[in-house]
Amino acid sequence: MKDFVVTPWEVKGEVDYEKLIKEFGISPLTQELLERIKKHTKELHPFLERKIFFAHRDLDWILDMYEKGEKFYLYTGRGPSGEMHLGHLLPFIFTKWLQDKFDAKVYIQITDDEKFLFKNLTLEQTKKFGYSNALDIIALGFDKKKTFIFLDTEYSKTLYEQAIKVAKHLTFSTVKATFGFTNETNVGAIFFTSVQAVPAFLESVKEGRNVPCLVPLGVDQDPHFRLARDVLPKLGFYKPAVIHSKFFPSLLGKNAKMSASEPNSAIFTTDSEEDVDRKIKNAFTGGATTIKEQKEKGGNPEVCSVYSYYYFLFGKDEKELKQIYEDCKSGKRLCGECKQILAERIKKFLKEHQRKREEAKKEIDKFLIKD
C-alpha cells in the first residue's frame, strides 16, 4: 500500500524519496555527478551537499553540453495561491546559485492561470499573489539583466501560440493517467500542462536554435516535465533536463508539505517577528516529554521539524549541523534553547529578506516581461 501521494496539486503523507525515484523514473544525484558539478562551480551548494536536491533527469547531458561549450538556461516557476513560505524559496535560492555559477539566463513562470483553474480563487486573487510572490523571488538577488519573470495571463500571447503546439501532441488519456484527472476535471485544468511546458523551449524559439534547458523544481512538479520531455522532441526541441528538490518539512511534523491553508505549518516571508516566535515555540520536535527524560535519553532529530529547519536552511555549515544532531541525540541540546537559536536566525533572515522585498518594488519592472 502507498502511504504517500505526490502530484503537482497534492502532497500527502511522509514521502519516501527512494520510492519516489523509482515511481517517477528519475535518477538519484550521484556523488560522481556532484563532483562534475563542483568542477565548474568550485564549491557545492549546501542543497547539493545535503541532498535536498536529490534527483534529476539528464543532468549529465546538461553537463556534457556545457563542457562542449553549449550553455544552458534555467526555468523554474511559482503557483501563486498565496504568500510564499520558506519552502517555496528553495528552488529559487538554488536557481539563483546556478545562475551565478553558470552565468545562465533564467525564466520564471508565475502560473496565475493554473491556481485560478485548480483552486477556489479568483483571477484577481492569483494575480495579486503573483505580483507579491515576484517580489520575494526578486529579493533573492537574481540578475536583472538575465532574469525574465512573467505571469501567465500577462504573457499569454507568447505562451498560447506555443502551448497549442504542445497540446496537439497530448491526449486526454495521457494527462488523465499522468495527473489523475477525471471526466469532471475542468477543460482549462486539462489544457494547463501545455502552458507549463512552454518556457522549457521558449528560449530556443526566441533564439531560433536549440538551447538546452535545466529546470530546478520541487519533485511534485516532475509529471509536467515527464510529458514535456515526451512532446518537445516532436516539435524539434531538446528534452528539458530537471533537478528535483525534496519538500521543506512542515513545522507541525513530517507528515505534511507546508501549506498556505495551514498558516502554522510554515514561516511565511511576510511573517512578523511575533509570528516567528509563536510558530517556532509551537513547532513539533523530536524532544522527550520532560526535560529530565530528554537529558537522560536524548531527543530524536530525525523526526524534529526544528532540526529540519537547520538542515534545510539555517545550519551554518556541515560541521555545525553534525554538532546539533549529536548534541540533540545525547540530550545535551534541549528543545527550548534549540528553538530560540533557530527563531533568532529566522528573524534575522526575514528582516533582511523583507528589506530586499521592499527594494524589489522599485526593481520589478526590470524583471517582468509582458506581451
Next chain:
Amino acid sequence: MKDFVVTPWEVKGEVDYEKLIKEFGISPLTQELLERIKKHTKELHPFLERKIFFAHRDLDWILDMYEKGEKFYLYTGRGPSGEMHLGHLLPFIFTKWLQDKFDAKVYIQITDDEKFLFKNLTLEQTKKFGYSNALDIIALGFDKKKTFIFLDTEYSKTLYEQAIKVAKHLTFSTVKATFGFTNETNVGAIFFTSVQAVPAFLESVKEGRNVPCLVPLGVDQDPHFRLARDVLPKLGFYKPAVIHSKFFPSLLGKNAKMSASEPNSAIFTTDSEEDVDRKIKNAFTGGATTIKEQKEKGGNPEVCSVYSYYYFLFGKDEKELKQIYEDCKSGKRLCGECKQILAERIKKFLKEHQRKREEAKKEIDKFLIKD
C-alpha cells in the same frame, strides 16, 4: 437510425433541418419574428425570406432589448482551413446586412488555433489562410469603424484570460457529450470551445457593462454556443442569442456540405472563370437523362445543385426564383441554358468580389485587432 451528422467538425448526409431543430433544441424562425425584424429593417434579407437562416436562440429577446433601447453587437467567425467558398460567405453576407440595418459593432473571430488543433495543418498554414480569408470578409463591405477582425493566436492575450474563466465551468464530461470527443482527443481541442465563447461576452468586458450579443452562424457551430449559454450567466454575462443558417449545398449533390478537400464541390472566391465554367458544367442537376425526356417530363429542382445556387445566392428575386422553379418542373428550362446563366452570374459576382478582395489588402490593417 440517424442518416445525417452535424457537429462543428463534421457534416455528413442529407440534413433534415426539422429534425435538427428538435435535436439541438433551437427554435424555428417564425413568420411573427420575421415581421418583428422587418419593422426595424424595412425589408427582409432574401436569406430570411427563403429561410436560409431558419432557426434561432433568443432572437425575440434580442429584439425586446433593442426595442427598449439596448443595442446588440454581432459576433461571427471563420475556421481558416483553406480558401473560402461561396457557402462560407453566407454568415458574413448576412452579418454585414445586420450591421447596416441595426448599426451594430461586429467581432469576427478567425480560429487559426482551432484549425491547427483539429486538422492536419501547421499553424503557419492556418494563419496564412486566416489572412487570406480576412480579405474575403472585408471585401463584403463591412464598416471599418465598427468591425473588429482577429486571428486567435494574435489576440490570445485578450482571449486566454477570458477563456480560462469559461473553461473553469466546463468539465471534460460536458465537452465530450457535446462534441463527441474521446479520451484520445488532444487537450488543445478539448479546451478550444472556451476560446470560441469569449467574443460572445468580450464587448461586455470592454464596456464594463452587459451588452447583448447576436451570433449569426452555420448551424453546425451551434453546440459551442449551447455551452456558452450555460456558462456565461455564471460569469455575470447575458446568454448570447444565435441565428442559424442552413448549409450551402455541394455542387456534387445534396448529400454533402461543400468542402475544401473536394475542390469540385464548391466555387471558391479565388476561382478563375475557367474554374467556374468547368465546375458548373459538371454540377449535379435534377435534369433527366436526355433532353427529349426532360422536355416531356420536366426536371427536379428539389435535388438540383444548380437550382440551389439560384436559391441561395444568385436568384434575382422571389419572382424569378419561382419562374425558374416552374420552368424547370415543366420542362421549359433545360439544364444547359440554366447552367450557363448561373455561370455568368457567378463569374460576374467573383470578378467584382476579387476586385474588392484586392482593395481589401490596403484596408486590412484598419480591421485587424491584435494584442
